[in-house]
Amino acid sequence: MKLMIVDDSLIxxxxxxxxxxxxxxxxxxxxNGQQAIDMAxxxxxxxxxxxxxxxxxxxxxxxxxxxxxxxxxxxxVISALADxxxxxxxxxxxxxxxxxxxxxxxxxxxxxxxxxxxELSK
Amino acid sequence: xxxxxxxxxxxxxLIGYFDHLNESVGLPRSVINQSEADQHSAxxxxxxxxxxxxxKNEATIGLDFTGMISVSGSSVGTVFVSAPRALLKRIxxxxxxLELGDEFMRDLVGEIANTLAGxxxxxxxxxxxxxxxxxxxxxxxxKDYSLDTHCYLLPFRWRSSKAELIISVxxx
Numbered sequence: 001m002k003l004m005i006v007d008d009s010l011i012x013x014x015x016x017x018x019x020x021x022x023x024x025x026x027x028x029x030x031x032n033g034q035q036a037i038d039m040a041x042x043x044x045x046x047x048x049x050x051x052x053x054x055x056x057x058x059x060x061x062x063x064x065x066x067x068x069x070x071x072x073x074x075x076x077v078i079s080a081l082a083d084x085x086x087x088x089x090x091x092x093x094x095x096x097x098x099x100x101x102x103x104x105x106x107x108x109x110x111x112x113x114x115x116x117x118x119e120l121s122k
Numbered sequence: 123x124x125x126x127x128x129x130x131x132x133x134x135x136l137i138g139y140f141d142h143l144n145e146s147v148g149l150p151r152s153v154i155n156q157s158e159a160d161q162h163s164a165x166x167x168x169x170x171x172x173x174x175x176x177x178k179n180e181a182t183i184g185l186d187f188t189g190m191i192s193v194s195g196s197s198v199g200t201v202f203v204s205a206p207r208a209l210l211k212r213i214x215x216x217x218x219x220l221e222l223g224d225e226f227m228r229d230l231v232g233e234i235a236n237t238l239a240g241x242x243x244x245x246x247x248x249x250x251x252x253x254x255x256x257x258x259x260x261x262x263x264x265k266d267y268s269l270d271t272h273c274y275l276l277p278f279r280w281r282s283s284k285a286e287l288i289i290s291v292x293x294x
Contacts, residue, residue, distance in 0.1 A: 082241045102237055
């Protein structure tokens with residue numbers, strides 16, 4: 001399975017990569033929504049971790065466009081935006097889960113395992 | 123929305139942020155003591171909160187790195203998180219990050235500011251719009267950013283390294 005990590009923070013990208021590297025055969029990274037859309041077309045990731053507040057194209061628009069390109073993609077939103085309305089909007093666009101920053105490695109692992117279970121049960 | 127309410131929301135966010143860090147490095151979570159009616163205090167091995175105070179109109183703030191978030195929508199203003207290299211180094215290591223250069227410190231202080239401002243939406247709602255973080259490495263004159271609002275500084279320490287949270291936000 002391929003993972004794409006989308007976050008404008010280098011530290012967060014590194015933390016997610018360190019936590020999840022062993023669960024995926026390939027990991028690619030994008031630092032804004034436009035890069036994520038371009039990379040999704042090339043790499044066809046099974047699972048995406050998606051930040052929301054990013055420069056250029058934000059995470060909400062990136063989710064919409066990735067789901068239009070590849071509706072089978074599983075998306076875990078990882079965002080500091082902690083209000084219910086944002087979580088509901090992300091889920092309504094097709095995201096499979098929402099993890100609020102700050103997060104521990106065990107919280108991230110648990111959230112991604114739930115998404116992998118969805119992927120494997122297809 | 124009172125100024126005190128904004129301060130309380132951001133203090134809650136700060137405690138939450140460092141609770142997660144404490145958990146990462148095996149320290150206990152913060153114990154919140156609200157015995158004094160108008161004053162938060164968090165006591166743990168990690169986090170010590172000082173008392174927030176009002177800055178003068180043209181105060182100069184800024185430690186080694188300052189992350190800045192502009193607020194718009196239902197509220198307007200600016201939130202700053204300012205920290206020295208020593209604290210940022212400790213936090214980077216707690217995240218498991220071994221790269222400790224300035225690029226990583228800039229990234230971290232911006233991400234902390236983004237996290238605190240984003241988490242504030244839990245209480246303040248989705249109309250509390252936040253910008254992407256901007257990072258500054260020079261002293262800041264609050265007059266340039268305070269938008270005619272009062273500017274409060276909350277000093278804090280984590281594992282003995284000091285830092286500052288500056289809140290200058292009002293209802294729109």
